Amino acid sequence: xxxxxxxxxxxxxxxxxxxxxxxxxxxxxxxxxxxxxxxxxxxxxxxxxxxxxxxxxxxxxxxxxxxxxxxxxxxxxxxxxxxxxxxxxxxxxxxxxxxxxxxxxxxxxxxxxxxxxxxxxxxxxxxxxxxxxxxxxxxxxxxxxxxxxxxxxxxxxxxxxxxxxxxxxxxxxxxxxxxxxxxxxxxxxxxxxxxxxxxxxxxxxxxxxxxxxxxxxxxxxxxxxxxxxxxxxxxxxxxxxxxxxxxxxxxxxxxxxxxxxxxxxxxxxxxxxxxxxxxxxxxxxxxxxxxxxxxxxxxxxxxxxxxxxxxxxxxxxxxxxxxxxxxxxxxxxxxxxx
Ligand SMILES: Cc1cc2nc3c(=O)[nH]c(=O)nc-3n(C[C@H](O)[C@H](O)[C@H](O)COP(=O)(O)OP(=O)(O)OC[C@H]3O[C@@H](n4cnc5c(N)ncnc54)[C@H](O)[C@@H]3O)c2cc1C
Numbered sequence: 001x002x003x004x005x006x007x008x009x010x011x012x013x014x015x016x017x018x019x020x021x022x023x024x025x026x027x028x029x030x031x032x033x034x035x036x037x038x039x040x041x042x043x044x045x046x047x048x049x050x051x052x053x054x055x056x057x058x059x060x061x062x063x064x065x066x067x068x069x070x071x072x073x074x075x076x077x078x079x080x081x082x083x084x085x086x087x088x089x090x091x092x093x094x095x096x097x098x099x100x101x102x103x104x105x106x107x108x109x110x111x112x113x114x115x116x117x118x119x120x121x122x123x124x125x126x127x128x129x130x131x132x133x134x135x136x137x138x139x140x141x142x143x144x145x146x147x148x149x150x151x152x153x154x155x156x157x158x159x160x161x162x163x164x165x166x167x168x169x170x171x172x173x174x175x176x177x178x179x180x181x182x183x184x185x186x187x188x189x190x191x192x193x194x195x196x197x198x199x200x201x202x203x204x205x206x207x208x209x210x211x212x213x214x215x216x217x218x219x220x221x222x223x224x225x226x227x228x229x230x231x232x233x234x235x236x237x238x239x240x241x242x243x244x245x246x247x248x249x250x251x252x253x254x255x256x257x258x259x260x261x262x263x264x265x266x267x268x269x270x271x272x273x274x275x276x277x278x279x280x281x282x283x284x285x286x287x288x289x290x291x292x293x294x295x296x297x298x299x300x301x302x303x304x305x306x307x308x309x310x311x312x313x314x315x316x317x318x319x320x321x322x323x324x325x326x327x328x329x330x331x332x333x334x335x336x337x338x
Pocket of ligand 1: 140141142143170171172175176200337
């Protein structure tokens, strides 16, 4: 089983441990590690919470702010006095909703996983079309932003100068920082305090007849305590319809994250070999199955880390930005990383 008997017993103690009382006026926040170990024990953190909760954010549970990532867990403790009671309560509500709004006969079961048929680019393409492609400019980085009274000037790397009455900086926080420094030092300093980590995805395709894996699953998560180079693997062709033609299967392995930045130095060939070896040893991809192709996508500093204090930094950024007419920051670095 996933848990030992002492581990299960310790998790059950969640029902008895009183809720934490926070000093008046203090933000209710702590790290994922401190919260889960306090309520349910270390085994629950290592075997369940870290891969499931920390894994979604590719974050270090020792640093990760729960209020910025999964505030519901903190709310459950405060409202229900226990995580288990909180989850049971939530499940009851879901069941009530299902009874109230039953699925249409023949409808596919709903999952958490939703995307565009042709990938995320469909969203930005549709937005560009709506705005008018003649009014959008792509393929040239913003080099600087300047303000003169109420007029904003944006200079691109290809020398183009765009003027306007408002600017929304929607880059990653680390890329926004040098652009914003000339506008407001405090915002730039708060931006530079948001840590990031790099990761890569390695997609590998096989013939279904060779792969030797029961593909009736969404994927695997690797707990950090196992000290593997793979963070997780998705069975992409099962999770998303249309990701592979009939008779072929597609896996996507994730590597990197705050605990293994060194792996990002490996070459593409080395990363493919690493993920292939992990797929063989963890999910049982047959040794004889030959990859049809493999593709790597590297996400340099692509995961903002919502560490303890993140919400204070974001509030500071938002408060100061609100005082600058025609200026805003937006994006996954602030509220709501995937
Ligand atoms: C490996 C991986 C897997 C993920 N999986 C999921 C998932 O399954 N579900 C989910 O919901 N989320 C997922 N995420 C998170 C999701 O990708 C991000 O939350 C989302 O992309 C953030 O969108 P954004 O527009 O804020 O920033 P980004 O998508 O990072 O876009 C910022 C853009 O700014 C551009 N830029 C930077 N500097 C400049 C400049 N000077 N001038 C012009 N442009 C500039 C960059 O090139 C980039 O295109 C994943 C992230 C990673 C790295």
